[in-house]
Amino acid sequence: MANTAFQPRVFSGIQPSGGLTLGNYLGALKRFADMQNEGNFETIYCMVDLHAITVWQDPADLKRKTRELCAGFIASGVDPEKSILFNQSQVPEHAQLAWIFNTVARMGWMNRMTQFKDKAGKNRENASLGLFAYPSLMAADILIYHATHVPVGEDQKQHLELTRDIAAKFNHDYGVDFFPMTEPVIEGAATRVMSLRDGSKKMSKSDPSDMSRINLTDDADAIAAKLRKARTDPDALPSEVDGLAERPEARNLVNIYAAFADMTVEQVLADVGGKQFSEFKPMLAELAVAQLSPISAEMSRLMQDQEEIDKILRRGAERAREITEPILAKTYDIVGLVR
Ligand code: TRP
Helix, strand or coil: CCHHHCCCEEEEEECCCCCCEHHHHHHHHHHHHHHHHHCCCEEEEEECHHHHCCCCCCHHHHHHHHHHHHHHHHHCCCCCCCCEEEEHHHCCHHHHHHHHHHHHCCHHHHHCCHHHHHHHCCCHHHCCHHHHHHHHHHHHHHHCCCCCEEEECHHHHHHHHHHHHHHHHHHHHHCCCCCCCCEEEECCHHHCCECCCCCCCECCCCCCCHHHCCECCCCHHHHHHHHHCCCCCCCCCCCCHHHHCCCHHHHHHHHHHHHHHCCCHHHHHHHHCCCCHHHHHHHHHHHHHHHHHHHHHHHHHHHCCHHHHHHHHHHHHHHHHHHHHHHHHHHHHHHCCCC
16 A cells, blocks of 8 residues: 555654663664654654563662653654654553454564574573563554554664564454554664774663763763774775775764764765874764754753653653554454454
8 A cells, every 4th residue: 555645654663671871862862852843744753661571670760761762752853842842651452452463473584584583592591581572562563553654773674674574464353454564664874873892882771881882961071082093994085985895993983973963974074084083082972962962961950850750741642542543343243343
């Protein structure tokens, strides 16, 4: 079915399972805010707490991280008036549609999911049933809104394919054109932020070295120090993109600069080609501090007002349910559930 029948709607989710890094900001939050502001889509953003608990979460930590993630969304420019911003557990239709999808998705499809294999590791027998069903809940997150576009990282591509397979099988089995074929919007290489210690690894909140990442809660001194100490090679910066080919650390810093300066990598290199890192790193630090310190300041301000955050989440869930309730009711009807 042509997606033109569905109104342009963006959905994306982030797990409230760890602190936010520069990688989350440039790869997800900033893009989410941009998509909200472009005005081509209705935008819906979710803290996927039900996904987080597919692996063990300390309850008090989970609450704190959910609120911190909400503060991170808002501080990054996601406006809870313009976008719908909420936590997944408070919109029960996600879990309800996921159950229907558990009856649509095939064991064989789920067995092929590489993220499950990675997360379950060697000890698959001991993984939770929820971890196995994770992609079915993710399909429900997306399709309970009839979302047409989902901005995600490269690593989520397979889950988006599964979402389309579930939608197609549901439509086919029940003889309807009810769920759209949702398109992933994959992040560009320039927004994939790598570790400051190893340019071949993604910047991650789980890396044991705090020097490998910039946290959205880092203050100006910490940001500047981490960028100053970032690993690089001894050569000067190239003037052409080709010159970054075998230099992952150099490329990462140039990508970060380009994202902050709102320039292309070509433009950045035209300006800084020939400079040594000793000169480039302070320029990058200045730019990073200027853009990130208002975000960390706003996050800590919001974190001091828990009631305000909870109010925003409750209001977001109410607005979300205006969309999800009729779609779930229609789904139940299609499936033959009497009400
Ligand atoms: N699985 C996604 C991740 O780990 C998070 C997620 C859950 C998600 N539901 C979603 C992303 C729906 C996009 C749309 O990044």
